[in-house]
Amino acid sequence: MALTPLRRLQLRDTAYHLLCARLEALLDPNPADPWPRHHQHFGASLALTARAYRQVGGLPEKCFLEDEALCHSLYRHDLAVRHSPHVQVLTSARRQGRVEVGLSWQLREWLHMSREQREPQVPNPTELAARWLLRRQLRHYWASRPTQQHQGLAMRLGLPALALLARVQRAATFGELWQGLLDSAVVAPLTTVPLAQALLELPVLIKQYSLQKAA
Structure with missing residues (x-):
């Protein structure tokens, strides 16, 4: 049918x-x-x-x-x-x-x-991938209970390194930290692409990152 x-x-x-x-x-x-x-x-x-x-x-x-x-x-x-x-x-x-x-x-x-x-318009897969990589890096930084600034991560977020360190140290949970960055638009909002385009891009990205992980 x-x-x-x-x-x-x-x-x-x-x-x-x-x-x-x-x-x-x-x-x-x-x-x-x-x-x-x-x-x-x-x-x-x-x-x-x-x-x-x-x-x-x-x-x-x-x-x-x-x-x-x-x-x-x-x-x-x-x-x-x-x-x-x-x-x-x-x-x-x-x-x-x-x-x-x-x-x-x-x-x-x-x-x-x-x-x-x-x-339909859906979140851009390439931007989603960049966001998830950023979230993983930020999670590791938060989990380390840092006392030192992280210049590279701060630059990616567009924050002064000292301001990022203060946010990380203040957050009781990683979820609180991440959601605060999303709510304040520190993490850039996602653009959209047509669904058909996203369905073509996603398998390519999955293959690309799968190969990187296996290497």
Whole structure:
């Protein structure tokens, strides 16, 4: 049976995110969340311990995407998050939901794009790779409990070395440090490219960094 345009676009979006997850696992591997893994952390697939839930202050009070906000809270507290590929959840394909932004909204957006023959825009894979490499380097610097400035890393972030050292020493968790840099736009915002372009670039980047790792 032929795929509908909406289903085809949804599968291409899934392929993009899985390729991104593979590239991220190569560049900044997380022992708690190794490859293979999936890329989603939405309501029906989330499971937390009571201790973790209390530690992050419970479910954030948001009008929508509170599940993603909860996951970001887990990362800010450096709690282990596992995107197990064994987890499978069936959700409704309805296009009229109860919140302003959610899966139903995303399905409507994809449907409009497919009807108008518009290509979704997604974060630039090359910039994502650079961001993940930067995050890994910063994580190692933070984990060393530094007392010395790191000129090279500070230059990459566009911060005075002393200011970076102060941020690193002040952060209680790496997640807090990284999120603070993202929120203050110290880490450059990502540009976007058409989904079709990203799907071509990601396998090339994965092959490139896989060869570097094997060398």
